[in-house]
Amino acid sequence: MDKTFSLFLNNYLDVWKASSLSELKELISINYEAREITGGDIVDFGYEESVKGWEHGFSFAKENNAQWNINVISILPLRESEIIVVLSATMVIQSKSLDTANLFFQTFRKNSVNDWKLVRSYIEAGIPYVSTNSVLFK
Template sequence: MDNSFRQFLDTYLDIWRNSPLTELSQLISKDYKAREITGENIVDFGYEESINGWEQGFNFVKENNAQWILNEISVIPLRIDEKSVILSATMIVQGKSLETSNLFFQTFKKNNFDDWKLVRNYVEVGVLNDNLNRIHFN
């Protein structure tokens, strides 16, 4: 894996775990596009809606003294300047792990300034953790 991307991804995940919105917003492209699936509901959104969603999530973590649990499932090179990452995210709230996770398919692209940015995201909300524990990649 590209060393600059590995460093970026580690930084991105650390920022996510620590919940500073200002830092995270700098890692998301202004041209960001996303789709979130919750049961039968499908929502498409862009940068501004994403920042609002992150803010709500980060506030929830802080207000409930919760902790993010992030699991890197796979990193897939798409092109020399583009990588796709599959992640699961759940939380520990009041000492108890949630029974579900959100499954993220995130695409990062290197911009003209040689910086990696999150450009696309597809999220499956409420996946049972037991189902995620069965995932095996070669």
């Protein structure tokens, strides 16, 4: 795997865990496209809607002194300059994990100036979560 991607991914996850919207906005492509499935409902959205969603999630995390529990499940190269990362994310509030998590399939691409950006996501939101040494879905 590209060493620059490993560094990028670690930074991306640190930014997420810190709930830093200003930093996260710099890591998402302006041409970002996503699909989220919540309870069977499908919503397609782009960069602006994504930023609003992250803002809401980060505000909730900060207001509730929550910590993010993010697990990288798999990293798969798609093309020379494109990598997909499968991860799960939930929050821990007052030492208790939420009962649900989101499963993310996030595609990152290296652009013409050799910066990695999040370009696509497919998200299964609100799925049952059980915390052990790994992520288990009921």
